[in-house]
């Protein structure tokens with residue numbers, strides 16, 4: 001597990017105290033990284049160019065995870081900040097890396113950058129074939145612009161910026177705040193609270209017909225660490241499991257694991273989001289040998305256990 005790659009290097013993980021970031025930091029420690037810097041937003045706001053320059057000084061590796069991120073409702077309520085924050089942070093961090101001659105830069109993009117109607121499985125070559133699903137377009141396009149920035153820096157300065165596109169994440173430490181959470185934590189909380197309260201039904205957004213791919217956060221952390229160690233190119237790379245599930249089936253799985261016995265009511269006035277999502281993960285396998293190992297049921301059980309031990 002340990003790798004000499006990390007020895008003696010200063011590694012900046014922006015967003016290193018967030019959901020994905022804290023799992024990544026654990027993974028990097030296991031691999032032998034000794035000097036990991038994880039700045040907080042309140043002390044170092046990356047929308048400020050000078051902060052980005054200060055943080056990336058004398059640094060060999062930058063993994064940029066800081067982001068303004070949330071579920072469909074959060075995206076609908078905050079389009080301005082999702083566009084502005086994600087674009088500006090990425091713009092500043094990549095440019096600061098050029099300024100300070102950082103050796104290796106890894107940017108975490110998103111599946112939300114793909115066009116609304118992308119043929120399944122999503123291939124990286126389809127990324128520019130249309131506009132994203134409307135609710136997540138400000139977020140998805142801000143992240144996609146960073147890919148163009150990376151290619152421009154590669155063309156002009158020979159700088160390789162690795163761009164990873166993770167699909168929807170879930171796992172222990174996820175955000176369970178209903179105003180900004182993604183679908184899995186939101187469902188776990190709803191079913192758990194309905195079970196405790198003895199409610200007769202739980203209302204779920206949409207029709208249940210959309211499909212999604214879900215990527216366990218510890219697998220995602222491993223993919224990012226593998227890519228940092230082994231990859232040197234700027235073309236986008238999908239990271240995920242390469243399998244999809246209909247939301248209806250996901251809802252039933254979570255209901256069963258939580259042990260809730262009431263009814264499910266579908267609120268069809270609420271959006272489904274993108275109709276289908278599933279990645280072609282062959283490029284990641286080819287470039288750095290990554291394959292996800294946690295199946296959805298195992299990952300959900302671990303997440304629900306963590307939720308109960310933390311909040312219940």
Ligand SMILES: NC(=O)c1ccc[n+]([C@@H]2O[C@H](COP(=O)([O-])OP(=O)(O)OC[C@H]3O[C@@H](n4cnc5c(N)ncnc54)[C@H](OP(=O)(O)O)[C@@H]3O)[C@@H](O)[C@H]2O)c1
Pocket residue numbers: 014015016017018019020021039040041042044045046047064065066067068069085089108109110111166167168169170175182
């Ligand atoms: N969650 C998913 O399903 C998913 C899927 C695909 C891609 N991603 C990407 O993965 C990355 C991490 O997501 P996450 O779910 O771990 O998010 P998260 O838990 O909300 O963490 C976001 C992190 O970004 C930092 N941050 C936010 N605004 C900042 C600013 N202006 N200046 C400096 N730092 C700032 C936060 O710092 P503080 O800790 O100080 O608040 C936090 O550590 C994001 O780039 C996201 O786009 C996530």
